[in-house]
Amino acid sequence: MTTAPAIELKGISKAFGPVQANKDISIRVMPGTIHGIIGENGAGKSTLMSILYGFYKADKGEIYISGEKVSIPDSQAAIAAGIGMVFQHFKLVENFTVLENVILGAEDGALLAPSLRKARKDLAALAAEYELNVDPDALIQDIGVGMQQRVEILKALYRQADILILDEPTGVLTPAEADQLFRILHRLKDEGKTIILITHKLREIMEATDTVSVMRRGEMTATVKTSETSPQALAELMVGRKVLLRVDKSPAQPGEKVLEVENLKVVDSKGVVRIKGISFEVRAGEILGIAGVAGNGQSELLEVLGGMRNGTGTIRVNGQDLDLTGKFSDARSRRKRGIAHVPEDRQREGLIMDFKAWENTAFGYDDDEAYQTGLLMNNAAIREDAEGKIERFDVRPANADLEAKSFSGGNQQKLVLAREIERDPDLLLVGQPTRGVDIGAIEFIHQQIVALRDKGKAILLVSVELEEILSLSDRIAVIFDGQLMGERLPAETDEKELGLMMAGMTGEDT
Amino acid sequence: MEQLPKWADLIVVPLVGLILAFSLSMLMVFATGHDPMDALSLMVKGALGSTYGWGYTLYYATNFIFTGLAVAVAFHASLFNIGGEGQAAIGGLGVALVCLFIPWPHWTIALVAATAAAGLFGALWALIPAYLQAKRGSHIVITTIMFNFIAASLLNYVLVNKLRPKGSMDPATAKFPEPAHLPSLGDMLNAVGIPFAKGTPANVTLVVALVACIFVYYLIWRTRLGYQLRAFGKSQPAAVYAGINPVKITIITMMISGALAGLMAINNVMGEAERLILGSVEGAGFIGIAVALMGRSHPLGILFAALLFGALYQGGAELGLWTSIPRELVIVIQALVILFTGALDNMVRSMVAKVLVRPKRAEA
Numbered sequence: 122m123t124t125a126p127a128i129e130l131k132g133i134s135k136a137f138g139p140v141q142a143n144k145d146i147s148i149r150v151m152p153g154t155i156h157g158i159i160g161e162n163g164a165g166k167s168t169l170m171s172i173l174y175g176f177y178k179a180d181k182g183e184i185y186i187s188g189e190k191v192s193i194p195d196s197q198a199a200i201a202a203g204i205g206m207v208f209q210h211f212k213l214v215e216n217f218t219v220l221e222n223v224i225l226g227a228e229d230g231a232l233l234a235p236s237l238r239k240a241r242k243d244l245a246a247l248a249a250e251y252e253l254n255v256d257p258d259a260l261i262q263d264i265g266v267g268m269q270q271r272v273e274i275l276k277a278l279y280r281q282a283d284i285l286i287l288d289e290p291t292g293v294l295t296p297a298e299a300d301q302l303f304r305i306l307h308r309l310k311d312e313g314k315t316i317i318l319i320t321h322k323l324r325e326i327m328e329a330t331d332t333v334s335v336m337r338r339g340e341m342t343a344t345v346k347t348s349e350t351s352p353q354a355l356a357e358l359m360v361g362r363k364v365l366l367r368v369d370k371s372p373a374q375p376g377e378k379v380l381e382v383e384n385l386k387v388v389d390s391k392g393v394v395r396i397k398g399i400s401f402e403v404r405a406g407e408i409l410g411i412a413g414v415a416g417n418g419q420s421e422l423l424e425v426l427g428g429m430r431n432g433t434g435t436i437r438v439n440g441q442d443l444d445l446t447g448k449f450s451d452a453r454s455r456r457k458r459g460i461a462h463v464p465e466d467r468q469r470e471g472l473i474m475d476f477k478a479w480e481n482t483a484f485g486y487d488d489d490e491a492y493q494t495g496l497l498m499n500n501a502a503i504r505e506d507a508e509g510k511i512e513r514f515d516v517r518p519a520n521a522d523l524e525a526k527s528f529s530g531g532n533q534q535k536l537v538l539a540r541e542i543e544r545d546p547d548l549l550l551v552g553q554p555t556r557g558v559d560i561g562a563i564e565f566i567h568q569q570i571v572a573l574r575d576k577g578k579a580i581l582l583v584s585v586e587l588e589e590i591l592s593l594s595d596r597i598a599v600i601f602d603g604q605l606m607g608e609r610l611p612a613e614t615d616e617k618e619l620g621l622m623m624a625g626m627t628g629e630d631t
Numbered sequence: 632m633e634q635l636p637k638w639a640d641l642i643v644v645p646l647v648g649l650i651l652a653f654s655l656s657m658l659m660v661f662a663t664g665h666d667p668m669d670a671l672s673l674m675v676k677g678a679l680g681s682t683y684g685w686g687y688t689l690y691y692a693t694n695f696i697f698t699g700l701a702v703a704v705a706f707h708a709s710l711f712n713i714g715g716e717g718q719a720a721i722g723g724l725g726v727a728l729v730c731l732f733i734p735w736p737h738w739t740i741a742l743v744a745a746t747a748a749a750g751l752f753g754a755l756w757a758l759i760p761a762y763l764q765a766k767r768g769s770h771i772v773i774t775t776i777m778f779n780f781i782a783a784s785l786l787n788y789v790l791v792n793k794l795r796p797k798g799s800m801d802p803a804t805a806k807f808p809e810p811a812h813l814p815s816l817g818d819m820l821n822a823v824g825i826p827f828a829k830g831t832p833a834n835v836t837l838v839v840a841l842v843a844c845i846f847v848y849y850l851i852w853r854t855r856l857g858y859q860l861r862a863f864g865k866s867q868p869a870a871v872y873a874g875i876n877p878v879k880i881t882i883i884t885m886m887i888s889g890a891l892a893g894l895m896a897i898n899n900v901m902g903e904a905e906r907l908i909l910g911s912v913e914g915a916g917f918i919g920i921a922v923a924l925m926g927r928s929h930p931l932g933i934l935f936a937a938l939l940f941g942a943l944y945q946g947g948a949e950l951g952l953w954t955s956i957p958r959e960l961v962i963v964i965q966a967l968v969i970l971f972t973g974a975l976d977n978m979v980r981s982m983v984a985k986v987l988v989r990p991k992r993a994e995a
Contacts, residue, residue, distance in 0.1 A: 429871050453874025462872070470872040473865045484862065485873035487855050497853045 125188030127152040127284055127315040128173070133182030135168055142168040143179070144339040150284075150332075152187070155306060155316045157326040157347065160336030161359055161559035162530055166319050169336070170286050174206050175199040186284075205277025209289045211269050213261045219272050220244065220257040223279050240279065247278050251308050266414075267298035274305065285309065286317045291325060295414050296587060296620035303329045321560075323352040324588070335359055360561050370571045373595035376405035378440075379548050379579035380426075385434035387421045387603075395421040397603040398434065403548070408570070408580040410594025410611075412587060414623050418603040419583045420465055423552045426581070427462035428455035429470075438548060456485060461541035463534075465552030465583065471537040474526040478516070479507035481525050482540055510539035515565065531562030538566060542573055549573055552583045567593060587616050601625045635984055641932065643987075645925050645972055648979045649939075652971040656964040665956055677949025678942035686816060686831020687948070691915075692941030693833065693898045696840040698919025699937050700847050701753075701892035703928035707851055708884040709864035714760060714775025715892040716916025717782030718753040722893025723900040724786060725752030727794065727804050727907035730811040741811040745897050746839065753893015754886040756782060761885030765878040771885070779916070790909055803908040813902045834902035843891060844930035850887070860884050892916060921973035936972075943968060 126149040135143040143165045150156045160166045171177045173184065175193040184191055186202050193199050199206070213222050220240055228236045241257055248254050255264075255271050264272075270290060277285055287306075291299040306316055306329060318330060326333050327347060334344040335358040342358050356364050380403040387396035396418045403409045413419050424430035428451045436443040438458050444450045452462070464470040472481050483492050483503045492503050507521040514535045516528070525533060534554065541549065551570060555563045570593065574580050584590050590597055591611050599606040599622040606622040635644070657667035678688045698715040705712035712718075725748035735741035760774035787802065794804040816833035820826070851857040863870040863880045870877060895915060900907050918940055925939075926932030947961035971979065 427872065428874060451874045451876060452872055456874065464872055466868075469866065470869045473862050473869055475865050476862070480858070483858070484869070487858050487873075493855070497849065498855055498858060500853070 124152060126150055126185070127187060128317075129185040129188075130169075130173070131183045131185070133169065133172060133179045133184075135165075135172060135177060135179050141339050143172070146182070146336075146339075146341045148334055148341060148344065150315060150317060152283075152315050153310060153313050154331040155310050155318060155329055157318045157320065157330035157333035158336060159320060159323070159326050159333060159355060159359060161321065161561070162557055163338075163559070164336040164359070165339040166336055167288065168339075170206070170288060170317070170319060173199065174204060174286065200280050200282070203281060203283040205274075205280060205282025205285050207270065207273045207277060207285065207287045207290060209292060211273055213269055213272060215262040216260060218258050218260055219255050219264070219275075222261060222272055223257075223276050225276075227280055243279060244275065247275060251278070251305065251312065253278075253305060265298075266293045267295075267301060270294070270302065271305070274309075282314075284315045284317070286319070288319045289321070290318070291320070291322065292585075293415060295623050296616050297624060299325070322588075323355055326355065327352055337361055356560060360559075362561075364560055364564055368567045368571060368592045370593075371575070373407040373574065375407040375595070376577060378402050379405050379438065380581065381435075381437040381440075382426075383435040383437075385422070385425065385432055385436065387418070387425055387430065387432040389421070395603050396425070396432065399600070399603070399605045401598055401605060401608075403579040403581050405547075405579050406574060406577045407595040408574050408582055408593055410582045410584065410590040410597045411600055412590045412597055412619050412623060413583075413585070413600035415585050417600050417623075419600050420552070421603075422600070423462070423465060423550050423581075423583055426455070426460065426548075426550050427464065428452035428460075452485065453488070456544070456546075459547035460550065461544050461546035461548070462550040463537050463541050463552060463554060465556070467530075467533050467537050468526075472525040472533060475524055477522055477524055478511065478528070478536055479504040479521040481536055482507035482510060482521075484540065486540070486544070510536075510543060513543075514539040514569070529559070530557035531559045531566075534558050534566060535562065538569055542569060546578065548579045548581065550581050550583075553585065554582070555584075555586065555589060587619055590619075591616065599623055635980065635987065639983060639987055640980070641927060644976065644980050644983050645936075647983055648925075648971040648976065649968065651979065652964075652967040655971075656967050659960060659963060660956060663956065663960060665954065670950060670954065670956060673953060674946030674950055675942075677953075678946035681828065682817075682826065683828035683831060684945055684949070686828050686833045687945040688938070688941040689816060689833040689837055690831065690898070690903065690941070691944040692937040693837045693840045694895050694915040695918050695922045695937035695940050696933060697843065697895035697898070698892050698915050699922030699926060699933040700843055700919075700930065701888045701890075702919045702923035703926065703930075703933055704847060704851070704860075704891060705884060705888040706923060706928045707857075707864050708860040708880060709867075710761075710764070710881065710884060710888070711772050712757065712775055712885060712888045712892075713772055713920065714757060714778050714889070714916070715895075715919045716912050716914070717775070717779035718756045718889040718892035719895040719899075719912045719916050720779075720782045720786055721756040722749040722753040722896035723907050723911055724789065725749050725893065726896045726900045727807075730807040730901060731794070731804060734808065735810045737810060738813055742813060742835070742839075742897065742901075745811070745901050746894060749893045749896040750890035751893070753896075754890040756893070757885045757889025758882065761882045761889075764885075765881040783910075786907075787909060790907065794907065801908075804906045807901065807905045811901065812905055813897075815902075832903040834898065836898035836902045839894065839897065841934075843894065844934055847891070848930045856883065892919070918969070921969040924973040924976055940965075940968075 128150040130146060130148045133143050133146040146169060158166050172179045175195045175198050184193060191202055193202060220237055223244060224236050224240045244257055253271050253275055255268055261269060290302060294302060310316060320326060330347045332344060333347050335342045335355060337359055383400045384398045385396055386398050389395050411419050421430060425432040431446045431450060433445060436445060468474055473484060492499055504521055511519050511521055516532045516535045554566050570580060582593055594611055597609045597611055599619060601623060657671060660667045660670045678684050701715050702712055726745045729745050729748040730741060760771055760778055763769040763774050764771040790802040795802060796805045813834045816837060817827045817829040817831055859875045860880055862873060863875055867877060899911050904911060922933055922936040922940055926936040943965055947965055950956055951958045951961050
C-alpha cells in the first residue's frame, strides 16, 4: 500500500501575457518529508507556490491534497486545506506582540480577550511540541529576525497547517540562525508535517531536504533524491550548462594603500549611531570583504564612502582626505576622486527603473565631456557608449532602448557594473553584487570583479552572502553593530567562525 | 497597472475621458430642459466656427499653455506645483511695473523686457515654497496653495494703495502706454493678408507660448538639467546616489516652473487688459494642472490640451451668452472635463486597459 502524497500538482501551467511562468508542472510531495524546490530567479518557483497558496489561478492543471482534488481560489482556501506559508518578507505588525500577531486574521469573535486566552494556551502547547520557544508578550520590533521567523511559523501552525511552504527563509538569517531554523524544520518533519523549502542556495538543499525538484524557465527539469545528487549536478540542472561554482582567482598582489578609513562614525537622521568608529584599509589589487548580517552598519559604510551620507572621522583615498560633511561630500565629488559605486539596491539607487538602458548609462556621469554637445546632451554618444557596454557585459536582451525595469535582476546588475567598472576607478565599492541574480550571471559578475582587482584596483565588497565573501575576498572583516569584530584571511577561517563574529563575538573570543 | 501601448495612452485615454465628460454634460443639459445637441453645436461653433471664436479660444489656450507647462516641468521632478495661480498673478505685477515705469520705444523691446520681468517675478514667487520644501520639508502642495492667497492679498494691497491712479475708484493700474501694447493676432494676420477677426484678445504672446513649448521639450529631454530633474523625479535615493543635489534641483525646477506660470501675464496683462487688474489670472493656474495631466506632461500634449480647454472656455461663454442655459451649468461642464481627463485619468485608463490588453501581471 502506498500513502497518498501530501501535495500533488498535475500539469500546472500559468502564463502572464507572453511569458510562460509555469509550463506543465507536475510534482509529488510525500507527507513527512522536506522537499526542496530550487531554481534561478524567474524560474517560476514563486509563481508555482503562489498558485498553491491561492494568489494566482493556474491556467491549466490540478491540485491534489492528500489524494483529494481541491481548488484553491484564495489564501483562505489554502489555509483551510492545511497549507501555511512563510514569506521571504515577514508579514508581521511591528508594534503588536507575538500573541497578537499570531491571532491576527484568525480571531474568534469581536472581542479579543477570549481569542488571546485561547491562543496563549495553544501557543504554549505548540512551543512545547515543536521546541519553538517565543515570548508571547514580546513586541515584534524588539525581537530578532530569527525569532520573527519563528512567529511566522507559529502563525501557520496555529492555523493548523500540515504543509508548510518556506520561501527563501534564510536570506535574512545568520548562519547560526539558519542552522537553528533547519533544526526546527527537522523537528516539524519528525512530527509528521510536510515542508516545502524554496531556495536558490545549493548548500541549504543539500543540508536540509529529502528530495529536491529543479526548475528552469518555468519547467520542472528534474526531481531527485537529495542523497543521490551533488551541488554541481543541481547547478547544471538549474542553469542548463556547466557552471563554475568556485571563483577562479590567483592570489592577490596588494600594492599601495588606496583607501584608509580611520575612526569613522556615522549617525543616522534619527540620531542612532550606525557606525561606531571603525578603521581599516584597502590596498590596490585586493578585495576586502565586509561580512555581516544586514543592518549592522555595512550599508551606511558604503553610503558614506559613496557620498550619499555624512560621517565623521577620516577617510583617505590615494593619500588624500575625502570631504565627509561639506560641499564636496556628494557622490559626484566621489566619482571625481576615482571612486565607483555599485550600490546595494540597484533598483532603488543604482538605476532609474523607468529610464531606458542607454539613459542609465549616463547616470551619475551625466557631466562627462563625451556626453555633451554644447548646451545639450549628446544622446547619440550616450547611446553608442551604452551599446558597447551592453555588448561587452553580455547584457540580455541586447537592446539599449528597453527600460531598466524590463531587464532581469542579473542583467540590471550587469548594466550597473558595466557603467561603474568601465570608468576604470581606483576604488570600487560593491554592495550585494549578486543579490537576486541568477547563477549564470553570478559567475560573470564575480569574474568582472576579480578582473578589476587583477588590474591593480582596490575593491571593497559588502555582502550578506558568506559564501560570496569567502570565495571573492582576499581579506575579510566582520561588522557587527557598527563595529569591526576583526579581520580574517579566507584560507584561515570558515563559515562557523565568521558566523560567530557576525553574531557579536570578537575575533579573540572565538 | 497594465502597460498600455503608447498610442492608447496618448490618444485613446484622453478621448474616452472627453466623451464620458461630454455625455454626462449633455445629460445635465437635457435635464435642465434644453436640447443637448443644440447646446453642443453652439459650443463648437462659438469656439471654432469663426475667426472671432478662434481669437478667444487661442487667447485662453495661450494662458493654459504657460500654466500647463509650469505644472508639467514640476511634475517631471515629482513636484506638484499648484501655485500657478499666484505665480501668474505676481508675474503680472512684474509686467505692470516694467510697462508702467519704463518708457519703451517699441513693443518688441517692451515684450522682451516684460517677458523677463514676468518670468523673474513668477520664479521668485515659487522660490520661497521651493526653499521651504527643499530645506525644511514643508510640503510644496500646501505652501504653493498658501502662496496663492498671499499673492492675491499682496496684489490687492499694491493695486489699492500703490499703483491705483489718483482719483480712480478701480483697484487697477493705469492703462499701459501705447508703445507697450502688443499687436493682436488679428492685426498680425491681416497684415500678411489673412483675414482674421479684429478685436479679439489673442495676441503675439501665442508665439511666445509656442517657443516656450519647444524650450520645455529641449529642457526636459535634451539637457543635463532635464536629465537630472527627471532622474530626481523618478527616484530620490537614486538621485543622491548619482550625486544630484536634491535641494538644488528642487529649487531650480520650481523656479523654472514659476517662471513659466509667470509668463502667462504677458498674455493676459500686457496683451489683453493692457493694465493690471485684480483677479486677472481667472483660475488659469488651476486649469494648468488639468492641462498638464491631460497632456501627459509633454509639450505637444499640453499644446493640444490647452487648445481643448481654450475652446471649452470660449464655447462655454457663447453658451451662456446665447441660451438660457445657466452660467453655472457651463462651469459644471468645464469641471466635468477636468474631472474625467485629469482627476479620473487612472479610472479611464484601467477601463481602456481592460478592453485593449488582456490582463497580465509581471512574473512574481
